[in-house]
Amino acid sequence: MIFEIILIIYFGLIFFVYRNFYISKGLYINNIFYKNKIITPQFKKTIEIALSYYPSLKKTKIQFLVMKWKWFHSSALPNPLTIFLPKKWRSYIIIISDETKKELEHGLLKNLPEKLQIGILGHELAHIVDYENKSFFQVIQILWRYLIPSKRKKFENSIDILAIKHGIGYYLHGFYTYLIKKNPHHTKNFMENYLSDEDIKKLTKELTGKEIN
Known part of the structure; x- marks a missing residue:
């Protein structure tokens, strides 16, 4: 019964988002480097850089959507x-928010330097790598x-570690540090759900041999 409830909520949420918040048509990319990608031209450069750290996603179908998505x-x-398919x-789908509460606007992708954009996009791509390794029920x-x-904290920590293994640690550290310094709300949220900046530095050195200064 619980699975049925989750599915209803999930499909309802996606339908609601598409119907009410979708604001940007994508640019289809299918070349020697990236196949089956629909990206928003506004973030083309940083999306392509982030994708370059995930060669396993080269042929994966991914659509980047810019939306009025106030929650994240x-x-x-x-x-x-396609969730039921093999x-x-x-x-x-990677949703990029175009607006949020005023006190959180500094964290929107459009308001971030390119380095920090790569950090957040790299984290979301790590989620997709994780999904790719899981069955429908998982x-x-x-x-x-x-x-x-x-369980959310454990899950998000594992995604951060996956992103670090793919070389995103430097960008991830920059993004997290920026948000925490900008707003106390983010300090609480990131302490509850994500790796700390010190953890990212430590794991980046352990897993990739690179140091973050």
Whole structure:
């Protein structure tokens, strides 16, 4: 029963978002470097840089959507139209918020320097790598566990570590540090759900051999 409830909420949310908040048509990319990608021209450069750290996603179908999405700065989700299909036929959506509460506007992608944009995009792409390795029921379990604070922290920490393994640690550290310094709300949120800046520095050195100064 719980799975059915989660599915109803998930599909309802995606339909609601598409119907009310979608504001940007994408640019289709299908070349030697990136296949099956629909990206927003506004962030073309930083999306391509972030994608370059994830060669395993070269052929994965990903659509980047700019939306009026006040709850998150960005979010990566399986496309509900393909979530039931085998892994190789799935596609994914990365939502980029265009507006939020005034006190959080500094965290919007459009207001960030390119380095920090790569950090947040790299984190979302790590989510997609994680989805790619999971079955349909495992993906649904993620959606369920995300509602539980203790499990959400463990999950987001694992995604940060995955991003670091792909070489995103430097950008991730810059993005997290920037948000925490800008707003106390982000300090509380990131302490509850994500790796600390010191953890990112430590893990980047351990996992990639690179130091963040």
